[in-house]
Amino acid sequence: GAGVSQSPSNKVTEKGKDVELRCDPISGHTALYWYRQSLGQGLEFLIYFQGNSAPDKSGLPSDRFSAERTGGSVSTLTIQRTQQEDSAVYLCASSPTLNSPLHFGNGTRLTVT
């Protein structure tokens, strides 16, 4: 079946611009996660959605970052006034329940020039 889909796969933007990254989780998965991976680094947790509960935003690095999940399905990660240090691969994952393994998309590579 279809896996987690992220778009765009690559995004180049100028410093100061806003960007939106999209994640389509696997159908029926109630949990959705965003992670960030800088070049040569491990994964950094950003935000977690579970059903209709309030999201855990504790990993968002600044107030320029926000995310929403509409209808319990598609999620959008928004970065306002992008900075060069925001350049990274942004990965989305979903899982059917809290205890299930995560299924990751292939990420969006963001480059801020």
Add this chain to the structure above:
Amino acid sequence: DAKTTQPPSMDCAEGRAANLPCNHSTISGNEYVYWYRQIHSQGPQYIIHGLKNNETNEMASLIITEDRKSSTLILPHATLRDTAVYYCIVRVVDSSYKLIFGSGTRLLVRP
């Protein structure tokens, strides 16, 4: 969640078994051991997980020591497509959804 320690890199010959070690000496009784791998330019892929018994699936085997302070992921017949970074993670199920990824082990499978 407990911290894990893995060697930064390993290599093995194609067709041979790849044995990837992981130390998690501070693991708690309710923490599971998870393994993921990340092939270049792809998102991480779940491989296997276990609590205290050894586990096997179509991808790999997981051997956990009796004291649970270390584990080994075994790829029985490594192929070139198994070249990836392998992450060992410990996670408290039912209370922690934030997978904490360390640096992992970069496995190179040689032809």
